[in-house]
Amino acid sequence: MWIVFLLLSAIVEAAPPTLSLVEHFDHIITNGYPATLGQAPYIVGLLMRAGAAGSWCGGSIIHHNWVLTAAHCTDDMDGATIFYGATRRTQALFSVNVSAEQIIQHPEWPQSIGNDIALIRTPHVDYWSLVNKVALPAIAERSKSYVDEMATTCGWGSTSDGSPLPEWLQCVDLRIISNQRCSRSYGRLPASVLCVDTPEGRSICDGDSGGPLVTMGEEPTLIGVTSFSDASSCTSVAPAGFTRVTAHLDWIEEVSGVAY
Known part of the structure; x- marks a missing residue:
């Protein structure tokens, strides 16, 4: 703290x-x-990895190849596992792994709390009713x-x-x-x-x-x-x-x- x-x-x-x-x-x-099933098809779960440790965050699909999240979730992380289509937390439809090189923090974070934003480049993800931007x-x-x-x-x-x-x-x-x-x-x-x-x-x-x-x-x-x-x-x-x-x-x- x-x-x-x-x-x-x-x-x-x-x-x-x-x-x-x-x-x-x-x-x-x-x-x-x-939530109702499919209410938020754009939300993803993010398991952020730092060595042997892991921490949980959320994110939003904004494109077939991009997820938007908070910069502070990505501080000093080695990579992330992205969980798609999970209304039930433990039952995602599928997941993908990305490396730290695919995570782009705002260049003025952490100088301002208003720049608490980051992008994650992902493999191409197709849209359907439970996974969408x-x-x-x-x-x-x-x-x-x-x-x-x-x-x-x-x-x-x-x-x-x-x-x-x-x-x-x-x-x-x-x-x-x-x-x-x-x-x-x-x-x-x-x-x-x-x-x-x-x-x-x-x-x-x-x-x-x-x-x-x-x-x-x-x-x-x-x-x-x-x-x-x-x-x-x-x-x-x-x-x-x-x-x-x-x-x-x-x-x-x-x-x-x-x-x-």
């Missing part, structure tokens, strides 16, 4: 020591609901704030602090708030962070890092990458933070060629 606090003191100006990267892999969505925002929408809109995030893990990991994918619907309001909890945040309200303890939690925040509707758009929450408890009702995808559309296109 001390490592987390020391890192964040360097990247979030005036942030009190309550902001924690969601990276301890104990639990994920709190007070959410079970999620759309990125259009370049023309790069200035959209999404404040007061509802969005959905999903992940695997405990449904409360310290509880066992659930087998089934969990999701939660949350309202996007302004960065000004979010900064009341964490200190001044860059515009490349997007925050959501977490009423009644409905939130992201440890292990959900890198997972998707998408707009609601029949054709979801990826607008956030799970980044941080309150270190004291996942049910503290403090806002949850995501890397704002619209702030990184140029970088994503430069690295992957994916753009709308």
